[in-house]
Amino acid sequence: MAHHQEPGPASSPGISRRTFIIRGGALLIAGPHLLPLLSRLAEGAEETGLIVRTRRPENYETPLSALRSWLTPNDLFYVRSHYDTPQIAIQDWTLQVDGEVDRPMVLRMEDLLRFEKVTIANTLECAGNGRAFFTPKTSGVQWEYGAVGNARWGGVRLADVLRKAGVRASGRHVMLDGADRPPLPTTPDFIRSIPIEKALDPNTLLAYEMNGQPLPPRHGFPLRAIVPGWYGMASCKWLTTIRVLDQEDDGYFMKTAYRIPRGDNPNDTVGLTEMGVKSVITKPLDGERVKAGTVEVKGAAWAGEAEIVGVDLSTDGGKTWRPVRLMGPRERFAWRIWEFTWEVKQAGPYTLMARATDSRGRVQPGSLVWNPGGYANTVIHAIQIAVEEA
C-alpha cells in the first residue's frame, strides 16, 4: 500500500543536524590544513583491532574474536571500499532523486530527517568474504572470514523517499551512486542498481545511523543504502544520487563484477544478490590450545533473507554432528549467535566444523565450488585445535 503520509517532524532523538555538523563535517569546515589529521585518523584501523588488507583504499577485516557479540561495534566493523573514503561536509551534501519519477528532488539531511525514522538490524557480508581460500587464487581483496558484521542501522525507508518523488510505471530499477570517485578517468565509478521490488521493500533503508551513532566516514557518512539480506555491494555508501531507471544499470559493477557463472558456461553469468547460508566458529580460534573438560564453543550464522533454523557442530572432522543452541535476538535480517558446551576428556588434536541450515532448506556445502571472481564462499568452516590434559 502506498504511504501517502507527509513527512512529519524529525523523529530521531539520537541525531540532529547539529550532531552531523559536529561529528562529521567539522573537520572539513576547518579547511585543508587539517588533512594531516584526517590521514592520521584513517590510520587508526589496526589500533582498534581490524586486520588491514589494503590501506588505500581502506579494506579492513574484522578478526573472528570480534564477531562473538550480536552487534559488531562500529570501530571493529569490516570496511570494504573500492576507492578512497570521501570526506563529506554535511552542509555541502545533497541527495538527488531523479530518473523515472514525476517529481525529481534534491534533499538535504534536514529534509531526510523529516521522513519517519526506522531502525533495522542487518548482517552485512561482502560477496568476496572467504576469497582467500579459493585455489587457484582469484584477484580481489583476499578476505578470510571477517568481511561480515551485524549492526543496527537507523534511517528512512527508501520506499518513502521514492513515493514522494513518484515512481513512474516505467521505473524498474533504482541506481545508487555515492560520492567516492575512482583515482583514474579510466577506472569505473562504483555504481550499483537494485530492482524496484527490493527498492520499495519497507526494509530497504537510506541509513544515517549505525548502532545509534552517525555513520562513520568509512561506513558511508552521511547516508548509505542498507539492502537487507543482500551481499554488501548492494548497500551503496556516501549516497549522492538515487536514479530510477527503466532497466538495470549497465556499468562495470553490475555487468562485469559481482557475477558468477550460472552453470558450466563461464560467459553465462548471474548477478549476485542475496547472501548464502553460512556460519563461522568464533571461539575457540583456529590453532588454539584448550584444556580438557568443558569447552565453550561459539559462533554466528546468517542466511540472507531466510532464517537460520539450525547449526550443527562436529568435533570429529565431520563424522558426527550435534545441534548447537541458537542464542540471543532473533530479527529477520540479523545473524544468530550460537553456543555449544563441549565435554571433551581425551587430549589430542581435534577438527571442529559448523554447518548452518536455513528455513528454505539450504545447507552449507562441504566443498568449495570455484568461480572466477572468488565470490560467495559459504563452505563449512573448519578449525583445528589442540586439547591438552586438564
Ligand SMILES: Nc1nc2c(c(=O)[nH]1)N[C@H]1C(S)=C(S)[C@@H](COP(=O)(O)O)O[C@H]1N2
Ligand atoms: N559508494 C560505495 N559504496 C559501497 C562500496 C564502495 O566501494 N563504494 N563498497 C560496497 C561493498 S563491496 C561492501 S561489501 C559494502 C561494505 O560496507 P562497509 O564498508 O560499511 O562494511 O559497502 C558497499 N558500498
Ligand SMILES: [Mo]
Ligand atoms: Mo563487498
